[in-house]
Amino acid sequence: MSAEARQAFARQAKEAFSGLLLAAAEALRVEVRLLDLRGEVIAGSGATDRGVAAPRLRAPIEHRGVTLGQLEAIPGCPAHEPLLRALAEQIAARFGGEQDLDRIADRLGQAYDEINLLYRFTRIQQPDRSLAENTVDLLAETAEMITPRLLILGRADGQPLQWHCPLATDRPQALRWLVHAPENLAAVQAEFARRALRPEGPGERCPGALLTPHGMIDYLLVPVRTRAETSGFVGLFRADQEAPLETGEVRLLECLAKELSHGATYHRLLEELNEMLFSTVRGLVAAIDAKDEYTRGHSQRVYHISLLIAERLGLPAEELQAVSWAALLHDVGKIAIDRAILNKPGRLTDDEYRMIQTHPARGCRVLEPIPQLRGILPGIRHHHERWDGRGYPDGLQGEAIPLVARIIGVADTYDAIVSTRAYRQAGTLDHALAEIERGLGTQFDPRIVPVFLELAAEGALAALTPEAEGNQAAA
Ligand SMILES: [Fe+2]
Incomplete structure (x- = not known):
């Protein structure tokens, strides 16, 4: 900090204090100049030196306990000392004031960046989007703010890299090497996993360095936690020829890690709630089915068979869930x-x-009041x-019928x-398959029937008949 302050003083002194030194020189009729700690002149009124023999008077310029330089008067006269000291204090106070203003402006800038990022985060994190979509958008948004750093999302279990920001071809080769192949990041992931497994956890920040075939890389990892468990990390990486990471960048990385942790925790809780609700509803439906000996287990079997078909059709996770419910x-x-x-055994009337x-x-109508359904x-x-x-009920045709x-x-x-059923005995498996095949293109979607028949041929439906369930119960 003191070295930074001295450098800033040396940079700013000439422009900031030349006028003041000139005025002092005219008032005292001597040369007045500013020296750095080594005695080099950094600003002053005198264009000529009055010679080594001339007496010199010096006063230190100090700010917050750090000596920034000295003020010198040539020729120095003891009577000028109080004035010279007052002038040194004046210079120190003005420089300090500007430094404080700079610091406040920096902090305000960082706070603005953080607030701006959090605002952007809240716009991205939407409960109706998947965790993966939210995560990638949060990472991309942060990467845009801290470009040109390399931003990475990794897993705590050392599995392959989950995400990294795009790297332009002019970026240091060491960074491009790092994300080029999964094994290149293995040492970083292993180090993180080692720290994550410690009883006290990986801490809030995990700094480290890695030697690559193209030079050193410095990095900073921040853990992403899902509830009590550390699931992964977000990391900033820089090649050794690049500028060091700034405090503001580190704060943004920490904001990102917190946001990802909140998102993952929220989705985990939602999943658990969903599973709990689903098993409750399964129990309820089974209880309703059980009241009628002819439909006992029907809804459960239709659920299992529908899910098999939907999985074989390659439907995404959200649609599989819709099929299940x-x-x-x-x-x-x-x-x-x-x-x-x-339960009428005979033929039904039209009514x-x-x-x-x-x-x-x-x-x-029964389910409409439940928004989630x-x-x-x-x-x-x-x-x-x-x-x-x-x-x-609506006579919909073809693909107008929801999948x-x-x-x-x-x-x-x-x-x-x-x-x-009340009005007939159970049909055989062969009869059922023949009926389904016969309905291809008339009753049933021609794309679904072959998938269903394929599952039947593989024996996937064997355990999903009332007879098989009856045998299981008897056993
Ligand atoms: Fe029905």
Whole structure:
């Protein structure tokens, strides 16, 4: 700090104090000049030296206990000493005031950067976006603010690099080497993992250095925590020929790490809540199904089969979740249908059939008040539509039928055929598969049927029939 202050004083003195020194020289009729600690002149009134023999009077210039330089009068006269000292104090006070102002301006600048970053973060972090989307956008936003540094997101378990900011071709070769291949970062990740495993954890900042084939790299890692566990780090890297990391950059890195920690924790809690809710609803649906011996386990099986189809179709995680919920709850509207109609052994009258056909819309009405389930309502409403448009309740056709509903439609029909109902015995597996195949392009989506038949041929459905479940229970 004192070295920095002396350098700043030497830089600024000539411009800041020349006028003052000139005025003092004229008033005292002597040369007045400023010297650095080595005695070199850095500013002064005298263009000529009055010779080594002339007496000199000196007064130190001190600020906050640091001697910045000296004020010198030639020829020096003891009578001038009080004035020279007062002038030295005046110079020190003015320089100190400017330094303090600079420091305040720097701190304000840093605070502004942090507030600006936090504001940008709050605009990025949206609960309806995935954790991965939020994370990448937060990293990219920070990288833009601290360019040209290398910013990296790594995992605590030493698995491959999760993210790094794009590196231009003119950036130091050592940095480009570091992100070029996963193994190049292994030493940094191993060092972080070693510190993360210590009982006291990795601390708030982990500085380090790495020797690469292209020179040294300095880095600073800040842990990212998900609840109590350290899941990874964000790091700033610089090649040795680049400027050292600044305090402001380190603060931004810490802000980023905190934001990522909050985001990961929030998503983890949301997942846990979702899992808890799902298992509660599964239990509830199973209890409802169990009341009717003919539909016992139906919703659970439709859920398992629909999920198998959706996974084989390669649907993303959010859609798999929608399929799970919609399949489990697809017949929830039957709660509102008279049990005598649902379990009628004989042929249904037209009115009774129309009543049965209201169950998808009734199911939606039951679930509508739950905001978290609104996204799955189309899957429930349309699970009895047909590919050729002859289904209900809306007669939708082809891809106008939501994909989730088309998947459930296949799984639901299959399970209905292999289950015993009040009005008929269970059909065989072969009969069910033949019926599904026969419905390709008329009742069912031609893209889904082959996937379903493939799963059946692989034996993936073998354990998902009422008979198999009955055997398991007996065993
Ligand atoms: Fe149904």
